[in-house]
Amino acid sequence: MARVLTPRAEDFPRWYQDLIAKAQLADNGPVRGTMVIRPAGYAIWERMQAEMDNRIKAAGAENAYFPLFIPENYLKREAEHVEGFSPELAVVTHGGGKPLAEPIVVRPTSETVIGEFMAKWVDSYRDLPLLLNQWANVVRWELRPRIFLRTSEFLWQEGHTAHADEADARAYARRILHEVYEDMMVNVLGIPVVVGRKTARERFAGATSTYTLEGMMGDGKALQLGTSHELGQNFAKAFDITYSAATGGMEHAWTTSWGTSTRMLGGLIMTHGDDNGLRVPPRLAPIQAYVMVVKAGDGVAEAAAKLRDALRDAGVRVALDERVDTPFGRRAVDAELKGYPVRVEVGPRDLAAGNAVVVRRTDGSKTPVPVADTVGAVLAALDADQQALHDEALALRQSRTVEVATLAEALEAAATGWARVPWSAVGVEGEAEANGQGVTVRCLVRADGSVPDSEDEPDLIAILARSY
């Protein structure tokens, strides 16, 4: 088969760009750093949204929508927040044909404006917790943009909650981290993330704790796939989110925020993609089974349509490709690029023998199956390949993760994968030194893999890596 993409081993970043272009997932937008998400890419994003939204609602949060435009002074009220975001802001200075009295920023995130409204809506402890989420676009000016990974505009969900006390806020930030995000990443995206705590240096601007989910990409680098933050009382104090406590007296609330974005599309590609294109885990895939008429022939189109209907009736997301005037090879290459989990090829020769051919994207296997057994074979393949993709990614992560004892060894290991090193052997100074060499502490975890409450706990493991 002709080479369709630059092989990953030859040039991973180039392979990534090639795949996005040839699978028609996205294009660069006309304003530097922006992107156009094409239908094939957006369909995957819609499935991500649906799965994530279900989980967010199950965790009790309600969707709302806050404005794109934020008065510049809002950003300034929380000192670390403004410092963190100032270099990345897009500023609107003219509206309706006139200069504006006060500049407006395009939201880089919505803690400030949501804080303002939480202050209005919360009166008493009975109004807490207040659990909000929004699906929105945000803007952070990017000097080195890369589609899905770093774009000046991206799509995301951002959750914002207010609680009566620190324990409740912490429990909720952790609930989102594990029940919503980790479950989504592992069981839908098939990405075996490491869940941990960011160091102070890597924390979100204005947070007291930042939790993260880190995935290893196909080139051994790390990608942050989602974060959940405890904001302490920082934003509650900046925006005066107070409530009358059950015991009397006014208290400041404790807030959290948490987000995942179109960056997940980049993580999906770099975790599961191979040299033939994307591989989409079946549970996520907008099209799980792609029924192809190989070429015209007696009863072929009818048999393919019947299979499409039978698969749909069995609950499979299915599409039918009967474009027999386009060469089959080209359509098959395109189906591989787009990563449909299973192809069902229906052609005159196999059909004469009573068979369709089930082609699995994950391992490339092609199996002739009696037409009557095809639905069962597809369902079995979808089940098996969800697990297979996850396990393949886990095996890669394990093979490229090294346990080391010193910073020097960790920096060496980070050239090709991840290093696990005692945090006590790195520390704040070691972290700065690593940063100077393009390596970051992705997160801190406990020896048993659980998430620390503080970076000062004894015996923590730091995971060091290069990252996107």
Added chain:
Amino acid sequence: MARVLTPRAEDFPRWYQDLIAKAQLADNGPVRGTMVIRPAGYAIWERMQAEMDNRIKAAGAENAYFPLFIPENYLKREAEHVEGFSPELAVVTHGGGKPLAEPIVVRPTSETVIGEFMAKWVDSYRDLPLLLNQWANVVRWELRPRIFLRTSEFLWQEGHTAHADEADARAYARRILHEVYEDMMVNVLGIPVVVGRKTARERFAGATSTYTLEGMMGDGKALQLGTSHELGQNFAKAFDITYSAATGGMEHAWTTSWGTSTRMLGGLIMTHGDDNGLRVPPRLAPIQAYVMVVKAGDGVAEAAAKLRDALRDAGVRVALDERVDTPFGRRAVDAELKGYPVRVEVGPRDLAAGNAVVVRRTDGSKTPVPVADTVGAVLAALDADQQALHDEALALRQSRTVEVATLAEALEAAATGWARVPWSAVGVEGEAEANGQGVTVRCLVRADGSVPDSEDEPDLIAILARSY
């Protein structure tokens, strides 16, 4: 019952504002003209999105996402388009801490940027029709903002399609108009819209034909609820969207665009709201049945929970209110404000007689029903009230629409409702005169109610009204 809202008859705009505030649907945002859509309002919008999205996909369009930021020069390429939108633009002049070389506009609509990409993606007649839709926020600077109706930022879907010839473009713009929009407005929102053609004066900037759906609000004014445009070859020429025809040779495509927005929420309120609050048609309602524990008592909470489960199992979208520490009256007033179609009240006294009470929001009726029959009674009420709300709105429109023969009579009738007048009695000059008095030609229709292909057809009826 204490007066909750300013009565409609006393001050309709004030009633509208009161309702939005007290039903907690939305707030004004901090930047003038922007809005915050609160959970109760956003849940309705999500249901609108789901119903609309299903219909759009059934019409063959695929979702995609194009950038928020558009180079200023794009707007300038289509002369009427730039003229139409220039006064409403928000302009970004600074990004990443520096002045930008070229100003960027925040999209007021995406014809231009989508035109640019259609030109890249379309090569041959085989690539047509190209049917795209996006869900997005857009910005049009508003001097006289009103929540949901005119806001500087609003949420919408915008469809953009390219076709090989004018007939195909026209057929698709009309398909969206009737199969998607009219079906949605009439059968989901319960708004008996009039579907017609805009005059040249009222056409979208850059369109050759604009079709519209107009609803009559509770005060007799008109609201444009959606539009579908034929853009001819205007944008195809401005952005060079060409294709190689089956017959050989390069041709410019014919494009369409069509949109509906959060304005539908305003239309919903002003069509179905009454002096006690919102009334949401059952097919749209995020919560169709609201099961309320009236007060604590033996087995009451259990009976209410069982009813909730039984309703959910019957496919009803249901919520349970067991906040017995909040006075029942306050909760009932809130349920009326929010417009849940059916309340199921479960209290000790009725329960002792084996009953629950089914309260219908549409007509306010309260009917004790044996607990075992409650699900059936709720389903029957939901069915009946979907129709009842539509019919009530239709009766209002009919009672407030007058058939007249002259412009003078039409202007008089437009003080309290709609006038139907021969277009030949108005004409371009009469239209300008009407505009001077705050009255617009909402649309042109044929005598049989169908949609004209041109404003020059004989015997057209013009509908004149005041509008939002």
